[in-house]
Amino acid sequence: METYLRFLLMTILPAAIALATLHTAIAGEGGLVRSAHLEEERARLLRQVEAQRDSNARLAREIAHLRDDPVVLRRAIAEDLQLVPRGGVVYRFAPARSAIAAVESSEEAAAIPVP
Numbered sequence: 001m002e003t004y005l006r007f008l009l010m011t012i013l014p015a016a017i018a019l020a021t022l023h024t025a026i027a028g029e030g031g032l033v034r035s036a037h038l039e040e041e042r043a044r045l046l047r048q049v050e051a052q053r054d055s056n057a058r059l060a061r062e063i064a065h066l067r068d069d070p071v072v073l074r075r076a077i078a079e080d081l082q083l084v085p086r087g088g089v090v091y092r093f094a095p096a097r098s099a100i101a102a103v104e105s106s107e108e109a110a111a112i113p114v115p
Contacts, residue, residue, distance in 0.1 A: 026032050066073050077083055084090050 024031065028034070066076060074085065078085070078088075
């Protein structure tokens, strides 16, 4: 019985401890798999932050441009709110004839039953 206990303590127990330690190092909460996942998440978030900074810088330039140039401000108001300044002229263009004909011919083709 003593030899069995000695065999257990000298071979199997250290191997089990080594396997448990290896498992924890690879798949544990602070293991390699988790670290790789966190690194990917960090890289994705950094890309997202950089894109947001670019967007903020573009919007800041647009705000400065609207603040500094009254012509651009008036044009933006006219486009966004569809307002025309007093004495302004609005030009409205009808759709081209070829576009109307294409729509009509496609409607006629859809109305014809296919045998």
